[in-house]
Amino acid sequence: MNETAAIDRAEALMAQGKAEEALALTAGLAAGATPSHMALAAHAGALKAAGHREEALAFDLQAIERFGSSPIAWHNLAATLGDLGRGREAVKACEKAFSLGLDAPETWNVYARALQASGDHNRAEYAYRQSLMRVGGAPAVASELANLVWMRRGDVAAANAVLDQAFHAGGSPTPLLLAKATLYEAAGDLPRAAALLEAASRQIPGDLPLLLAAAQTALRLERVDEAERYVLLAHGVDPNARSVVQCAAIVDLARDRADAALAKLRGELAVHPEDQSLWGWAATAARAAGDPLYGELCDYDAMVGAYDLETPEGWPSLDAFLADLGKSLKELHHYEQHPSHQSLRHGSQTLHLLSGSDEPAIKAFFRAIDAPIRQHMARLGRGDDPLRRRNTFDYRIQGAWSVRLRPGGFHRDHFHPEGWLSSAFYVETPDAALETEDRQGWIRFGKPPFVIDPPMPAAHFVKPKPGRLVLFPSYMWHGTVPFTTDESRMTIAFDAVPK
Template structure:
């Protein structure tokens, strides 16, 4: 590392400095920190010692103290390029970690400061773009990605991950033609890059009816899989897409040569078991699940939940409870594990189902007040509905969501530079915080024990259902609490009764393809301007309705704001 001194180190101190750097680079962080602290005491006017201390503190996760040490180094040598670059790189690593934790609001200022200090960090520009996209700030995200793209172009480097992200942001912005063009270009340039084929397939699935009416949305992906039989990542990605698109027969055909080449591969067995289960060939699926469970997959919550679903389909409720129980033991915040465990408790007549779900206490249904700038709720909903309708530009629902007979907006809804959407976000957050204040404390409860005074939005979108549309019963694996805010409803829904329940939201009825004959525990008639709130692990869906008008909602997932 180049030297940057306010005061030079003597020969012995310089040797200790180099020793600490070597220890830090070899992973011996505490030993390096001990030397850095002593050097800072011995040479308090040497900028080198303070930036070394900052690097050591950052490596062990003491970021505030690391920032203070780097700021002290910069005070000794204002504007020094070496100190700025090293500080910027440490901040960029911290920002990346915050991004990985989903702490987007905290990550943004860290990454911006990192780039102000060291603007040539391509990866930090990419991380900033990801964070801004997650915050719903689409144009800013696109600008950050284009900044990174320009720097890579100057270096003669092509990064498919970045190009793929740009396709996604263009789709979020409603620039569908550009998104599709960019996705096709990426597939042509990097035909072996599986995520590019997934992105193209998803774009064609939702928008192909209008933009490419004669094209099979999975055709390009299928052709690539056939042409690259040894590209394992591509083969598995296509298998996942086929399962999501409910094409289990084709999934099995795709997996057959892979499983013949890798007999006993637990991951391939799992994929095959899922496909067989979808075909209701449960007896053939069972030994594959059992074999896969004996290896590392047996400790993976995602696999345990898949096996629990299979166990419900085969009426092996003890196995379902065992798998789901193990899943929540491994991942106590995992929403799917709790949903399946609650279902097992219900089938067993276990009172813990009510403790977990408590449909009366844990399902909130509240009226949302008109935000500032609107005369009343009706005026607010009218403006909001008009804006949301312009954002529903897909031809069909996403490939792997609960929507049936409707569309879902792309990307994050909240955070966009739109006055009425910002007003909705503010009003809904206020309503959520009021609801949170009414919930009881329970340190042993997987939902109530995590309650805070406010939330951060982990995802936000709008759904527009058309006649005969519905949400299949589902949960929200990325949330802690979830929601449905009713913006506009057809007359047939407003006038429906408790016998038909057309367009109503229902709670407690499990995923349909589990084959369980269980009725909803609670059903609520939606009303414009009202917000339903509930734990993300709680099964919920909607009853189909018939109408000329659409059923328009906003939904969002939340995590506790600590």
Template sequence: MTATTSAYIQQAASQLQQGLLEPAEKLLNQLNMSTPGHPDVLHLLAMAAKQRGDHTRAEYYFRESLKAAPHQAAVYANLANMLSDIDRADDAVLSYKKAVEIEPAFATGWHNLALILSDVGDHDGALAAARKFEALAGQTAQTAELFASVHQHAGEMKAAKKALEGALKREPNNARLWNVLGALLRRSAEFTDAAEAYEKARSLGLRDPDMFQNLAEAYYENADITKAVTVLDDAVKAVPDSGALHYVRAKFCWEAMPGEDHLAALKQAIPKQASNISLWGAYFDLLSHEGRFEDILKGLSEAYRFNIHAPRLSLAEAVALSRTEKVEEATAVFEELLRADPDSAPPKLNYAAHLMKAGDPEKAEKLCADILANDPGNQKAWTFRGTAWQLMGDERAHWLFDFERMVNPIDVAAPDGYESRAAFFNAAQQELDALHRMQSHPLDQTLRGGTQTNGFLFRLKNPVVQELYAQIKKAVKEVISGFPDDPAHPFWGRRGEGFDFSGAWSVRLKSQGYHTNHFHPEGWLSSALYIALPEEVKAGSGTAGHIQFGVPTMEMGIELAPGRIVKPEVGRLVLFPSYMWHGTIPFSSNEPRMTVAFDVVPKP
């Protein structure tokens, strides 16, 4: 390699580090023509393609670089990083293993191998890799975090806590370690200790937005809503440019303090940072959840005065135009978004919803098919594609939305020690009632006229909640065991060797309360378990308070009849595909309607 070639390679590497993608790629392509097969050039071309989001091309260049020079630990590691990012964990494991095989003293390689092995469930392998990292890096804070992560993934919370506490004895003023300990304690439902750990991190100068949010939620879980609000007020002062923190504060105030202006702090912050896109984005997202689309358009006019232009704002404009019946204007903005970034899924999905509302399900279906070609597991694309099929009269709609076979009601048994199922679910209601601390429904969720618990319900150490969790797991396992073997199907085909819960919460609806028709984009199997029902729902002859399937959200303006309606009964669990439209029909009663809901994801 000539000195000139080496200098050009260094120049291209520097450009990539600075985010100067186009000049870097131009220079690298020239180098690839003048010095074909050069491993460093191919490696940098791979990194450029990865930075652009073209993972197929990136993998090609990584592997070409390794063909040219097989003993490159760094290239194997970077390939593994990318494979991990695109959920190819097994391939990532192989690549990390190759990296540390080539370079046994590659500490970062052992560190990342430990994490990915932990992710795929190889606990022994993860611990062995973590010990290799410790041998190379010593007993550092990073080592303690690694062991804590590996133990936590295996459910060994005491061992994870011990690793962090040992490190804090050595480094008592390490704010990051206190923050990690707070997260571990919060996950273990030790909320008082979690708040103390987060406060220690804050006192040591940590100003991480996630820390503020988690501290506020720890206080909330301790039923100290006043402290939670104070923390979030402090947060937006400490990190005033964080749209995410402003969003969390506004959402929390909406639920905790009805009647207050939950947007006040955000509206005060925006004029001081008028070019801050994250603040504008948070503001428009919050307005969208309230259905205030005219206000979004007014806000966008103000933002554009500051010469702010970003895909996030253009998408907000397109959706607001669609929701305010400005069909042609919305279509024009959506088309411009797709021309600017043809591979981006969010504009395509929102455009698909707009097209179905405008009477063009064929084009909507094609957009969804394009997304699924690159991302077969995109739940929202399956929901919208199925809806388009229904509007087109395509028989594939029944293949995707088989309401009779896919909606599975099952009665949950009471555990030993209760005289009846009624006694068990009455006890569950009493325990869950105490967890409903807010005054209003979550701003960004689908329920109306009620409240929802915070965080992962099944992490709580409440004995009745844990009994309920155990009985739910048995019922879910029974239902899944009866699923057909159909590997090509986007629902049936996802069944794995087991399952995990990716979220769990309780909802308490009051009179005229309901869930808007919706789906769950992150789950596989979703649910409604009825804990308590008003007499009007239990004894009524109509469908008030029932759960319905197959009706799209009202905002789409699509007239489709329910594919199935299920009457709730106390102790009955209804399981269904997460991508299936579902919602609650309003009811009238002085008694609440309480459910526990959760999402299930398959284990590989």
């Protein structure tokens, strides 16, 4: 197979989600003494698709050394730096690409993300709009800009206008409608989101993403009859789709049909054994059905660990370190509102990969958590369950962000389908709230986000304290008990995956 054919095949494999197969194809192309620009770019892309972003950076840098006059090489470098959370460096790489004549909408989008990560939100909005000027109907770009407008100003109408403009410029309606519904829900108007999805599902019959989003919104509103109607319509479109089977199982749980739900989920897990979302719902179904699988998946005493951080080198005490860490994080929390597509409510969240920060306290944090993560992996050991069988006793950080909750803030119950181990590290805690009888501000486990019959309360709680790291399986439902005291709560969270 010649180079062009191999690269085309690798791109097709990545589009199918077969990143490791693509990586095997591109590795040989990039390993020669003088690999081509295309070979280096393809291999870096395959590495990123497989989750190896740091390794991809080396090949992007090699492309810059050998093809430094190529604006595409600078674009690729900027994109990888952005993926690594190195916003300031990504900004410079984009500006170098522009200086070499590149004016692509994709580069303006990378530039916008890098500017946002760097805290330059005015220029980030400008860059997003420049991207949309060049390809006005791009739903993904419009959704990112709408989210930025919402987070900065809390203006639903202004964010909505961005999505409308993209539609009128030729954007595909489904992702824009889904972005609108998510925006309305984030703004606290779930009935408006439901009405939009109902109208959309009638206007675009047979659209699977719209039907499933409508079903989940109906479940949040405890409209189980509506949810079941949407699931039946989705089943008529594609009865074998994993997302349809999972949503049907969720409706079964709302109808007190736990055995049927568990049977559906077991069937999908036989085909997709690493799907964290399926395991999360399987745990719920097993708990409702009284099946021993629940104990295997949710052994809270063994699988949830709380570790108090040691003082990092360079600080006289943990309190001093946390004060510096808190100061660095607060400089990143510029937003007025929570992101439209995340679990928190009444607070703000950073959106770039925090482990790429060059702030001393943030860098020290990621060095300091290495020991407790390895301690937790050793404590888990190896086993046949879906958590332990993936344990390689090594890891890499998949995502890392910070959340700052205001009074009344909370995390909606959720799990992390892209992770293996997930976390909450407490920088500041609402101390008065934590002492209340109803455990305000505590992290809770086991409560699903949708209506379940019979109701399913949280099964496990951990009390936060500054400097405490809580680690748990990514498929495990978790959320924050809302707190009403006039305090704030600031955390760092990350997902780790086996390396």
